[in-house]
Amino acid sequence: MTKLVIVGAVVAAALLILMRSEQGGADDGDTAYEEPGLLDQADALFQEFTDMNSSVSPEQQGRNLAAFMKMIRVSEGTAGPDGYRTIVGGSLFDDYSDHPRQKIWIPSINDYSSAAGAFQIIRRTWDGVQGKLGLPDFSPASQDQACVELIRQRGGLRLAMNGEFAAAVEKCRKEWASLPGAGYGQRENSLAKLQTAYLNAGGQLA
Numbered sequence: 001m002t003k004l005v006i007v008g009a010v011v012a013a014a015l016l017i018l019m020r021s022e023q024g025g026a027d028d029g030d031t032a033y034e035e036p037g038l039l040d041q042a043d044a045l046f047q048e049f050t051d052m053n054s055s056v057s058p059e060q061q062g063r064n065l066a067a068f069m070k071m072i073r074v075s076e077g078t079a080g081p082d083g084y085r086t087i088v089g090g091s092l093f094d095d096y097s098d099h100p101r102q103k104i105w106i107p108s109i110n111d112y113s114s115a116a117g118a119f120q121i122i123r124r125t126w127d128g129v130q131g132k133l134g135l136p137d138f139s140p141a142s143q144d145q146a147c148v149e150l151i152r153q154r155g156g157l158r159l160a161m162n163g164e165f166a167a168a169v170e171k172c173r174k175e176w177a178s179l180p181g182a183g184y185g186q187r188e189n190s191l192a193k194l195q196t197a198y199l200n201a202g203g204q205l206a
Helices: 003-023 058-076 123-133 140-153 157-161 165-172 191-200
Strands: 104-106 111-113
Touching: 058 140, 058 157, 058 165, 058 191, 123 140, 140 157, 140 165, 157 165, 165 191
Parallel strands: none
Antiparallel strands: 104 111
């Protein structure tokens, strides 16, 4: 089996874990959704991921990635009901056909933000990753794929999959303002709090 096929299977498993947790009616899950082919483009997304000599099993790598993604939602305040349709500031959108593209004034940063969805992706970042991956909409499955790509672009994918939690958070801190050390003047969560969220979501530490 090629490295890319293995990686695609691992990441697909991670997103399926996320989807099943939503459908299972978990206390912190969103409305259940169904999207076929969560990672049809896995090979294109993860061709730069080459560390397949990890001692972590492929199954656990998938669980670690899913847990890392859930941790981001906890940090961004979107782990509760309706996280996938949350706009920064707490309002909700109903149309998944595209990023809501609403600019909301945020007093704490004295500026506007267009962050939306489970991973609070801003419009400009979404346009870039959507074009790169060919994502058809802003559905939960598309948001999940975009999140994984953003982790990869920051150099944190291998670390997250292998359970190197603190190192992965450090790599991703400039992508999500709520992560410790982000430095954007917004509320930042402690590494200890986020590690607890990661472990509670099924992640393991290296």
